[in-house]
Amino acid sequence: MMDRKPYQNAALDSLTRFARRAAEIGPHRAFAEIAPHEPAYRDQGFGATPYLCLRLPTGGGKTVLAADAIPVLRQCAGQDYPLTLWLVPSKAILDQTAATLRDPQHPYRERLNAQFGIDRVRVLSLEDATGILPQEVRQKALIVVSTTQALRVDKMDTRKV
Template sequence: MALALKQYQRRALSSLEYFLELARVDGAAIAFSRAVDEGLFGDYRPMPGLPDVPYVCLRIPTGGGKTIMGAHIIQAASSSILERKFPLVMWMVPTSQIKDQT
C-alpha cells in the first residue's frame, strides 16, 4: 500500500514541480518569481558557481514526512526537468542516526 501524501505535502510538491517545469523553459530566476507567492520571499539567489541550475529549498517541519517527500521530489525532478526515467540520486544526511531512520 502506497503512503498517501498529506495536503501540505501535496501543495509543496506541486509548487516545486511548477517551479521545475518553468525553470526548464524560462530559467530558474524567472521560474522562481512566477512560482513563489509575491512578497513571500526575496529575490532568487542562484547556486554559487552554477547559476543555471535550479536551486530552491523546501522547509518541512520535524515529523513532516521529509523522506517520503524526498522520494516524490526525485520523481518530480526526473520527469519535469531532468527528463530521465531513472535519475542517479545521492541521498546525504547529517548524522548516522538520521541514516538509520531512513
C-alpha cells in the same frame, strides 16, 4: 502506498510547478513566478542545475516527500534517470534513510520503483558513488545518500561525487 498530507501535496505541487517552469524559462525566472514573496533565487554555483529548499515542519514527512520529489525534478534535469544527492543531518538518519530506500518492500522504495522501474533505482553511499558506471547514469535513477557533515570534512576524495 502511503497517502500524503495536504501540506505535503501543496509542497509537491509547488515543486512540480517550479520544475515545469524551470525547464521552460530557467530556474531564476521560474522561482520568481512560483515564489514571488520569497527572497530572490540565488545562484549557488551549480550552473543550470536548480538549487532550492522546501520547508516542512519537524516530523512533516520529509523523506516520503523527497522520494516523491525525485521523479518530479527529473523534469528540470531533462533526463529520464536523475542523479540525486540526498543529504541528511546525521549518521543515524543516514542509516535509516538508506535502509528504507534500499528495501524493495518499503513504501518509499515502492514509490521510486513505480516511477522508474524495479531494476532502475540504485541507492549508494557517498563512498560508493565514485564507482558509478557511465551507463548507469543513463539507465538508472541513482540516489547517493550522505550526511551534510561528510561534505565538510578535509577528505577531498568524497567531494568528487
